[in-house]
Amino acid sequence: MIAEATYRGTVYPWHCDHVGHMNVMWYVGKFDEATWNLLSRVGLTPGYLRRSERGMAAVQQNITYKSEFLAGDIVVVESLLLEVRDKALRLRHDMRHGETGGLGATCEITAVHIDRRVRKAVAFEKAVRELMMPHLAIEPAMA
Template sequence: MDQTYRGVVYPAQTDAMGHMTVQYYVAAFDQAFWHFVAGLGYDPDWRNTKAEGWADVKYVINYADELRVGDLFSVRSRVVRIGQSSLITHHDLLSVHGKVCADIEMTSVYFDLSERKSVPIPEPVRKSVTAMIESGN
């Protein structure tokens, strides 16, 4: 698993119970995803130059422990499965002490932003994912 995001909980990110709210867990996972696919070979400029990007179509989230104001955390990411146009990734959100506070399995579809339809995942990304899966990472 690669570390793909690091953050800290700010007061505005907490709820009435003093815990980081769900929307900020999802935001951390979303940002981790973008860093992760960039590391796999997706060029964020393709949004503009090729009108291609990612659309998340399914989230399965588990919450295990709370984060409070000032807590440091990180996200680790890995590929679960690659399809023709879809990518399933798993992300663990960890406390500074390494405890899993939440995890998510995300299904994302590679997307033609102009046509609004799925398209095959680009070959550089596919090659990186295949190499990652074959090496056991």
């Protein structure tokens, strides 16, 4: 599977810190929005999560910052589903400058599928796993 855009947005002046570039809290927020778009695309839709009383919880998130984003920059996040395990999945986001395509940051997340009633990790149902598998990517080399 090829990385697909899961977020597009703009860096506003209030996203910037005292150094003049986008503050880390906004990277996390934009990556979070991209995550929910990717999860929905692979079958973990809001409707499914509500009906089944399931959820996804991030248990590890690693961000690598490559270049600055400044006020007015366009941000595009492209995402890949890297791994599906019994109760968890791993995904990667590449945050790019919308104008140049240059890599600004990467984020890799491991998330666990949970039963919201008992607050415990549970296995993905077979039907959900089957929806996810066509989206599984072969991990590309880091850009």
